[in-house]
Each structure stands twice: as C-alpha cells, then as structure tokens.
Amino acid sequence: MENRHEHFMKEAVKEAIKAFDKEEVPVGCVIVHKNEIIARAHNQTEMLKDPTAHAEMIAITQATSAMQNARLEKTTMYVTMEPCSMCAGALVLARCSHLYFGATDPKGGACGTLYNIANDDRLNHRVQVHGGLMEQEAKTLLQEFFKNLRKDKR
Numbered sequence: 455m456e457n458r459h460e461h462f463m464k465e466a467v468k469e470a471i472k473a474f475d476k477e478e479v480p481v482g483c484v485i486v487h488k489n490e491i492i493a494r495a496h497n498q499t500e501m502l503k504d505p506t507a508h509a510e511m512i513a514i515t516q517a518t519s520a521m522q523n524a525r526l527e528k529t530t531m532y533v534t535m536e537p538c539s540m541c542a543g544a545l546v547l548a549r550c551s552h553l554y555f556g557a558t559d560p561k562g563g564a565c566g567t568l569y570n571i572a573n574d575d576r577l578n579h580r581v582q583v584h585g586g587l588m589e590q591e592a593k594t595l596l597q598e599f600f601k602n603l604r605k606d607k608r
Contacts, residue, residue: 460587462532465484465532466482466483466556469482469484469534474599476501478497478498479599482495485513485526485529487520487526487528488528492529493515494513495516496509497509508537508541510533510537510544511541513531514526514548514550517529526548526549527549527551529551530550531553533554534557535557539564545581546574546577554585555585556591556592557596558585558586
C-alpha cells in the first residue's frame with residue numbers, strides 16, 4: 455500500500471518525466487499544503503534560457519501565489535533530486551516545513567550532501583529534510599538523461 459509521501463513523490467516523478475521529454479534535466483517537484491498539491495513544476499532552464507528556472511523555484515513561486523503569502527509554512531516539498539544551494543536557500547527563505555527528495559546530488563546538493571543550507575543553525579529557519587524517497591526512480595531518469603546527452607555529443 456502506497457503511503458502519502460510516495461503518492462506525492464510519484465507526482466514529482468511525473469513532472470520530471472515532462473522535463474526529460476523536453477530535453478531538460480529531469481527534475482520534478484510538487485508542493486503540498488493540507489494534503490493537497492498547490493504547485494507542480496519541472497526544470498525549464500533550457501526552454502526559458504534562465505538558470506534560475508529550476509523545478510523548485512518555479513514551484514515555490516506557484517505555491518506562494520496559491521497561498522497568497524511569501525511564507526510556505528506548513529508545506530512540504532517533494533522533489534526528485536536534492537536541491538542545489540539556490541533552491542535550498544529559497545526553501546529556507548520561504549520557511550517551507552518539510553522537504554522529501556529522491557536522488558542525492560554529489561556535485562551540488564545543498565540539503566546534506568555537499569552543503570547543508572536547509573539545516574544550517576546560522577540561518578533563521580530550518581527545513582526538516584528526508585532524502586532517498588523513491589531514489590531509484592529519480593536516479594534512473596537522471597542516468598538515462600545524461601547517458602543520452604553524452605551519446606548525442608559524440
């Protein structure tokens with residue numbers, strides 16, 4: 455039986471697949487408030503020609519609009535890959551309560567792998583981080599994307 459965290463992460467994976475199909479790095483994200491998805495997004499950096507168009511940043515903008523508040527207190531973000539420093543910083547600034555992510559990011563993960571912005575005691579807010587949720591599904595998408603990218607460059 456699927457639990458609610460797996461249910462919401464599956465929705466994030468659906469978003470990652472959309473990114474994959476658009477030849478974007480396959481990262482997908484949903485934000486949940488009171489057990490309802492209030493934002494969903496996928497990476498769009500190539501399409502928008504914008505280095506800040508990460509799934510998390512787009513979802514945060516949607517969620518703050520949906521809540522009509524710059525604070526995302528009592529919300530949970532589900533994202534297929536560990537957030538980078540920009541996205542982790544935005545989560546802290548938005549005061550998101552919980553983060554669940556799939557794959558770690560050894561080259562840029564800022565929620566425990568390379569940095570730990572989400573839980574830095576020097577900042578005014580800390581996000582409760584839970585990594586490894588549906589990790590294999592997220593990793594498989596990322597590996598396939600980068601394998602195809604390397605193949606196309608040959």
